[in-house]
Amino acid sequence: ADLPVNELISEIEHNLLPEHMAILLEAFPLKSRLIIWQQLSSEYQQNIFLEMKNESRQMLLDSMDDDSCLPLFDKLDANSLLELTEHLSDRFIEYAISQMTVKQRSHFKKAQDYSESEAGHWQSFDENKIPEKLKVSAAKKICAKNRAPLSEVIYIIDTESKLLGEIAINRLLTLNDETLLTDVIYQEVQYLEATKDIEEAADAVILSGKSALPIIDENGCLTGRLDLDSAYQYKEQLKDNQLFQSAGLSDEEDLFSSVWLSSKNRAIWLGINLLTAFLASWFIGLFEETLQQVVALAVLMPVVASMGGISGSQTLTLIIRGLALGQITDANRQAIVKKELKVGAINGILWATVIxxxxxxxxxxxxxxxxxxxxxxxxxxxxxxxxxxxxxxxNKFNIDPALSGAVILTTVTDIFGFIAFLGCGTLLLL
Amino acid sequence: ADLPVNELISEIEHNLLPEHMAILLEAFPLKSRLIIWQQLSSEYQQNIFLEMKNESRQMLLDSMDDDSCLPLFDKLDANSLLELTEHLSDRFIEYAISQMTVKQRSHFKKAQDYSESEAGHWQSFDENKIPEKLKVSAAKKICAKNRAPLSEVIYIIDTESKLLGEIAINRLLTLNDETLLTDVIYQEVQYLEATKDIEEAADAVILSGKSALPIIDENGCLTGRLDLDSAYQYKEQLKDNQLFQSAGLSDEEDLFSSVWLSSKNRAIWLGINLLTAFLASWFIGLFEETLQQVVALAVLMPVVASMGGISGSQTLTLIIRGLALGQITDANRQAIVKKELKVGAINGILWATVIxxxxxxxxxxxxxxxxxxxxxxxxxxxxxxxxxxxxxxxNKFNIDPALSGAVILTTVTDIFGFIAFLGCGTLLLL
Structure with missing residues (x-):
């Protein structure tokens, strides 16, 4: 009876990428998740562990005793450990560092010199650089061995690791073995400074049309690369987190996050919204007498609030994208307001008539x-x-409008809508 | 007085990528946009034109006479024209086809065989394939000349264009010139069928860890590639469009889209929301008598509606992501409902008490x-x-929950909230 399970497991490990298995595991309640987990080989476990969301990772660590967790941190490379550090206890980080190769440890330390908003923190450390003094024949040998993904060029450095130039791997193919590299390298390499903002750096990589851009430190030394995959993944993650945060969810929440943790995260957002709802109620309360005499006003209140909310969020969505693309400036803001007011006037007249x-x-x-x-x-x-x-x-106050714009906007439209509706009602109907 | 403008323009054309210039142009109202446009060189104009949003493109075409539009369609390659076709009048498409090279025209026709939901429609047609009969020396020469971006391998085909294998460009570096390609190629190439769903194909490319995957037609013939950049861009575009559509905006709308067009697009969504708002009003109307006697109920209605709406959208956001990742099935749906109800109970009790x-x-x-x-x-x-x-x-009915989920959900919570609140009020307070 044991055999089929083993076969199934080995089938899974052969056919399912760790990325997919991580997503699949998060679809199971914690108990079943652990039962499956224990069946997997330790190498596969480690690969899945690296692909999981932080919160799922934490749930897993919490449910295992410390010693059986340790193998998960064996022989990690610098980039893998970097992804884990933010949410890991020091004990595990220290263990992981102690288990790294000397090279990976020095990479890890180098990346840790930069904050999470800097490109240097996100660089990968593939070994695709060669000293300038070598000949083409040596470069060919090094490139042939080096199978770093997403690399079309090899970088040339001097004895102090300063970036001197690059050469495309396919160009090497027809170069004479005896040629000196210095005679054939391309020197106007596009590079990123390690302290550059990661969002700008990611955009630069994507727009470069290359598979990666080299990263250099403050001394001009080549330290690593930012590749196209990392650039897009960073941007995707950012958008995904924004979506979750704008609903008041922790960006780590998965389908079976612990009930207490989920409740706590969501409660804060509910509380903020309660304040705005009570604010709207308070304004309605000012018109109690009117409502008592014309109860139809109470019946129609949701229509007024909802039409304002929807119109506002349409404009908001457009403006948030414009701000993110840097399209909105002092110079054209008034023209945008004018255009939005025209659109508002057309739809306002249309729907006011219908209603x-x-x-x-x-x-x-x-x-x-x-x-x-x-x-x-x-x-x-x-x-x-x-x-x-x-x-x-x-945006002026450096608050991301994608996160709080909608709440503030609907508060404005709710309150204005109720005041206009109940105020006019008081004047015209009493 | 003319000179500085010319200098400025040539400065711009040298330093600003067409992608950026397209975004920048869309930040100008139509009139100023046209004045800037006319200053640009025709080559730069064409490059920007290809990067614009469809609606901005249309505005531009509408404001120029047909003849001065034609240069924009000169000598396009297949991929560029493919991006334009959906929204272009036949006259321009025919002109563009007539101006293409024979090779690009055949690429274009091939891609048009596939619908927009198929990978084949999105393939790029770089010439990185070589016949099996050649020696390594010939492959080296071809690769050295071919600078297709994002290519680490070259594909080997037989006389009928069937895909036989691939060889990494860096492996060629150290192979002997006289070796036959057939002796060294890697045959288990991961490929995509041209009819594969483009979303799945994009995911496959991203997960492959390679810069591109080859695309083969129904006869096993290599027709093109889907590269990492196209894969990510397709996915990004999809998410961006979803966000706009879920606010009832046309996914083509830019900051200065025409007022009438914007109004029309947005009006539909306002109308749908009006129906749901009137539905809620109708339910409130059932309790007119209660409201007349206890006007405090009218004052507090927004609090009940808002707390339900926020809670619901938190769960909705989590579930939409789970559905998109394929994490939610018949097997775990009940467990998810149970967990969400627990979270709801905790926050419900907490906030009911506070309120x-x-x-x-x-x-x-x-x-x-x-x-x-x-x-x-x-x-x-x-x-x-x-x-x-x-x-x-x-999702069961194949409707994207990211588009209409929020409207339906708030309709449910509004109506239930009002019935529960006013119904209880009638029982307890009258």
Whole structure:
């Protein structure tokens, strides 16, 4: 009865990439997850472990005793350990460092000199560099052995590791063996400084049309590369985290994160939203008397709030992308506001009319219809205006508008909508 | 006075990539955009044109007479024209085809055999293939001349273009010139079928760790490659479009899209949301009498709706990612629902209590506090349940939950919240 399980496991290990297995494992509740985990070979375990989300990793470590965790940290390379450090206890990090090769340890230390917002932290340390003094024949031998993925060129360095130039591997093919490298290298290499902002660095790699760009430190020494895959993955991760954070989730949360942890993370966002909801309620409360006399206003409140919220978030989405692309400046902001107000006016007039007609047939009160028309048009215009201004101001204060823009915007449109609707109602209907 | 402008323009053309210039142009209102455009050299114009969004491209074409548009379509390669075709009038497409080289024209026709959801439509046609009969020396010469970006290997084909194997360019470096290719090629090449779903194909390229995978047609003939850059760009574009569509925007909209076009696109989404808002209003309307007697219920309605909406969208965000990763199946759905309900219960009890206490101090009506406690707890639980079920069902019916999930979910939580709150209020407070 044991045999089929073993066969199944070895089948899985042969056919399923660790990346896929990590995703698959996170689809299991913790208990089943552990049972499967224990069946896997330790090498496969380590590879999966590196691909997991931090929180899943932590759940796994918490459920195993410390000694059986240790093999997971054996002989890691610098890049793997770098991905783990942020969320790992010092005990494991120290153990992992002690188990590294001397070379990987020095790579690890070098990368740790840079913060997570700098390109140097994210560099990979493939050994594709050769000293300038060599001949083409030597370069050929080194390149033939070196199978670093995503490398089309080899970098040439001097005795102090300074980057002098590069040569494309395919160019080496037809060069004479006796030629000196210094005679054939391309010197105007595009490079990244290790302290460069990682987002800008990733964009530079993607736009370069190359598979990687070299990274140099403050002395001009070549320390590593940032390759296309890492660049795109960094950007993807960033967007993914943003999406989660904008819903008030921890960007680490997986399907079976612990109930307490999930509840705690989500509670904070619910609390913030509660404040804004009570703020809206407080404004409604100012019109209690009006509501008592014209209860239809209470019935229609969600329509006013919802139309403003949707209009605003349409403008917001467009502006957030424009800000991210650097398209919005002091010079064109007013032109954008004008255009959004025009769009708002068209949709405001259209939908105010539609809503006015529907409410007239529903409540047979022409003044109520006028009231809601004014409120809808006003709220959609305010929404268009705030849809530009709210993210613009957040951006000015270095707050990511993708995270908090929507909450602030709907608070504005809710409050303005209720005041306009109930205020007009008080004036026209009492 | 003319000279500085010319200098500025040539400065720009030298230093700004067409990708960047396209983004920059879209930051200008149409009039200024055209003035800048006319200053640019026709080669640079063509490069920018290829990088623009379809709608910006259309605006440009609309504002120029047909003849001055034609140079934009001169000597395009197959991949460039493929990106344009979807939104271009037949006249321009025919002109572009007539101006292509014979080779590019045949590439173009080949790619057009596949639909946009198939990998074959997105392949690039670099010439990195060589016949099996050649010797290593010939392969070296071909590779040395061929500087296709993102290529680490060269593919070996037979006389009928069938893919036989590949050889890494760096391995060629140390091979003897007289060796026959057939003796050294690696035959177990990972390839993509041209009819493969483009999303799966892109994932395969990204996971392969290579810079590209070869694409073969139904006869096993090598037709092109899908490279890492195209794979990531396809995925990025997909996510970007999703974000825009989920806000009811056209995924083509730029900052200065025409006011009428923007208004039209956005109006549809506003209309759909209006239906759901009126639905909620209709349910509130059922409780008109209650609202008239206890106006505090009207004041607190936004709190109930908002807490349910936020809870639900937190679960929804998590589940949409789980569905996209294929982590959610019939086997674990119930376990996920159970976990989400637990999280919902914890946050429901917590925030119901907080809200109960606040409303007690505000309205000094213990039964009102009990009413809102019940409604909040109930609505957060329903939100947790719907947050799993709504996207799950949409996915079952092949509707992308990222596009319409949020609207449906908030409709559910709004309606349930109002019924629970006003219903309890009717029972307890009248």
């Amino acid at each position: 006015g007609i529907i409410t007239f047939y529903w409540f047979a009160n022409p003044l109520l219809s006028v009231t809601i028309c004014i409120a809808i048009l006003g709220n959609i215009l305010i929404a268009s205006l705030s849809g530009v201004w709210v993210p613009w101001l957040l | 109960g206490i606040i409303t007690f101090y505000w309205f000094a009506n213990p039964l009102l506090s009990v009413t809102i406690c019940i409604a909040i707890l109930g609505n957060i639980l329903i939100a947790s349940l719907s947050g799993v079920w709504v996207p799950w069902l949409l």
